[in-house]
Amino acid sequence: MFAKKLLGIAILCSIGSMGIASDVNASALGMKPKTGPNEPLGYIIHNPYENAPLTAVVTLNNHEISDVTVTVHAKKGGVPITYPVGDVRIIDEGGVPIFGLYAGYMNKFTIKWTEDGKRKSHEYKMLTPDIDMGFSQKNWAKAPTAEVIKVDPKFKDRLYFVNWTTADSKTGLMMHNNPDAPGAFSWDGVPGYMIFDTAGDIRWYMNPYTTHDSKDYENAGYAMGMNVTDKGNMVWVQGQGWKHMTLMGRMISEHSLPGLYSDASHEGIQIENGNMLIRAARKDYKRSDGMVVNTVRDQIIEVDMNGQLVDTWDLNKILDPMRDAALLSLDAGAVCLNIDINQKGHTSSAEEMANSHLGDIHGVMTGRNWAHVNSVDYDPVDDSIIISSRHQSAVIKIGRDKKVKWILGASRGWTGEFADKVLKPIEDGKLLKCSDAGKCEDTSFDYTWTQHTAYKVDEKGTYTVFDNGDGRFLEQPALPTMKYSRSVEYKIDEDNMTVEQIWEYGKDELGYEGYSPVTSIVKYQADKNSMMSYFASSGLYGLGGGYGNLKMDDTTGKVKSILVEHEYGKTEPAVRIDIHSHAMFATGYRAQVIRAADMLK
Template identity: 70%
Template sequence: MGMKPQPVEDAPLGYLIHNPYENAPLTALVTLNGHVISDVEVTVHPKDDSGVSITYLVDDMRIMDEGGVPIFGLYPAHLNNFTVKWTENSQQHSHDYQMLTPDIDMGFSESQWAKAPLVEVEHVDTDFKDRLYFVNWTNPDGKTSQLMHNNLEAPGAFSWDGKPGFFIIDTAGDIRWYLNPYTTHNSKSFDTAGYAMGMNVTKDGNMVWVQGQGWKKMSLMGRMISEHSLPGNFIDASHEGMEAANGNIFIRAAAKDYRRPDGMLVNTIRDQIIEVDNTGKLVDYWDLNTILDPLRDAALLSLDAGAVCLNINASHIGHQTTLEDLKNAPYGDIHGVETGRNWIHVNSIDYDPKDDSIIISSRHQSSVIKIGRDKQVKWILSPKKGWSEAFADKLLTPVNAKGKPLNCNEKGLCSNSEFDFSYTSHTAYLVPEKGTLTVFDNGDGRHLGQPMFATEKYSRSVEYKIDETNMTVEQVWQYGKQELGYEGYSPVTSIVKYQADKNSMMSYFASAGLFGLGGGYGNVKMDETTGVVKSILVEHRYGET
């Protein structure tokens, strides 16, 4: 027999459980001890005068689902104070609780100099003080050697691995939630190793992410709702795991044992889009090797060889990729033309229910592309250079606010206009509320070349309006070119996404100062009429760990 847990003296409900599912160390559960309660409200109080309180309502069904009151937003290494209010037998009740939490441990690596990202808050508008930001990164810890053979340039992207670093911060810069990397990741196991990426919060408040050879769905309290391996013919998921309204998940993956037209057998690289249902069953897939052109090299030839996403080499900074580089690149996760190399590098997926299509962002084609369920290209947002005749009528024509075509050359440089295409972009997401598309324009290889001076580079958050009938694109808003310049240049990763609740854009310049300090992020408020930025609502900068 074991000792039955008991509530502390004078506790009006049940006992407390810290981290009930072992996956989220800054959560807790107030058990019920037979009480039937409703109209629950929780407030986690700030740790000091500069802190931020978190208050939320808990649905009655959620109370029954959890078996108690879920507590989210505790501080690490702190004796937390939180208040639970509820109704029972038509009477209102309130009780103050305390719980001590452990310190943060998101894993450690050789290059690390702090236990977690250090956040410095630079500015917060009053209306945004209650904002929370979900950030994900990965901490490579070198433990995949137990699963790897010794060929570092072997085919496939399996070697990308590291401790997952998912965390939530408030507008004071304090971490209020993080994922336990030791329970959700194991470098010694094929199924649980991998680079945890593409975390998306679903409409029901849960989270989905991809990790190496599978994908996961988990509640904010840490309850693992489902874990699935990739369908049998696919490998190496990363960058995007997006849940559509029907509950299906769109994942960017690769194909194993792929037979090219020339007979060569390869593992493909970051060029397959798969759709799976909530049981993990394959519903559909898009093989981009057959839909697009793996030989197009116009964007690949413009890359800075030192900052190719996921293959960053400081010794090659400033070296522009050459045709010889592309042709002689080994097969595997190396940028280059042809199936079996990283020729497209899709890094985001969105789904358009209006016409049952997907929208992808391709870093290594410097393109945003819409593709239908029939696997036919609907449109391409990209400079014209390098696209074959088969895609000529799919290229969008840039126009001004009056719908007049702009004068743009084949490399995308448009005269007498602020319009620009996106280059080595990292995300492309629809804004259904506005009928627009946001793209994070990383900006490497802008106008399909390298500038004379590296300090001329910049990254942007940009919003486009696409007319699919007339096959035109208008730029309606941008941020970063003038406001941040080279200081905000983020050669890899990053995101921009519209936030409807406060009509703002969340921009994350994730790799600004790639080999120094990390990125900044926040909500940018813009004037809806002029598209001019009115204020930076939240701005953070953090040191890389």
């Protein structure tokens, strides 16, 4: 009897599969999404990988298509986004990737494609959720907002990726919060990654809850130093590892740091040989005096895209961790991410720095934040790296042999073999007369001070550096409002060991309004022959005479970042967008130009 029942079930299933019992076949689809009556391709998947809420994929439903172009239509007063999609990318994403949707809006987008030799087109509609980038008692807005000041028509299609650093009440659960503990793991915060268009609308942001977990050692930490790979994907460092993700939010890979390293922040960049350079720290490092410490922001590692260690640069052995010339002039109220208004205007003495506790605090000797490297670049011409060392107020080129090639910075404190590596400033072909504190006579030339980002411009043979401007000439000015920040371009003659300043922006044009004590970037953009600059922490201390009366409940903690883009060589910006913070002391970190066509090809 049991065998007969099984035979009957088998016959029924066979009949259904032949189409005789079509209702059985239909029910087998269960809850599978179905396309509407006027949808020529497949169904839509919103936020397919949960990491990028303003993206979607239009599935193919077995259609074979090619030559795809997508346009996300602008809302009133907005900017449309149009990009081609590579045929392989469509297979890779499992459908047509839709990037650049508005938040909390009934979006319209058009897909054009070729199928069976015919050109086809269809307009879709899709409602998206509102932005959720994390909330805390410090918030006054759900996300940073953009105030568009100026956009030259030639730059209207620009998309600017920006990221912010801030903590919320969900982060910090694993932070040791112990001033006597070594290392920099105390830094944790909700990731603030987003893309603005030139109308000031957010067209992409990263889900902070799926890419960060403050309860997990491997997934805690600030998300910083986002860069674009040769395949058009995103890479960034985050605490104890680094991540590799597509613009659509598909996490290609997540890597832990090699075993002896920790505390990755500020920079993770793919270089010409396909590997990654990452700024990190060392665990259990034995100093010359026998003390074992965790180092702070003074290690450069090279790993392949699988995370395997390739090479290392230990700056404690390459440079001089006892040089204090720049450290003595730092405003202790803002030492990179350490924003401490109780230390406003204070500069540390040599004795204080030599005897201060270990960990992420500015001071001399391995185990303190003596170097604070905040960017790394690579020169394939001579297989060297270029670092920006904030706490040495110096840009330094170092060879694969771990030898210093040149130092761009004031000469004070560089002794022995380093003294011969300091570049000599020139103007109109003549050597300038400069003091050891970096003050040069009868010239517009200036060094960079507590700078962020130093990148080689391969197309021009020059270097761009963001001069934050704290500790200029190795001192603090009489008034805080005398400070300013600059974007600067230098030309370096390595044969003659000279440096010439060929462009700057910010000193006269912005003054104290643009003063950014921490973070920021300037980077050449080859596609439009332009310079993009991000004065990321301008307004951190308010614009009314400094921060002498600032209290934690003052709204002067509302930071205004200034994003500008210049046609090459010009000082009048073609684009200016002011980006206002959404929470107390939420500080802009970096910006990048994003080209959707390159990232979805």
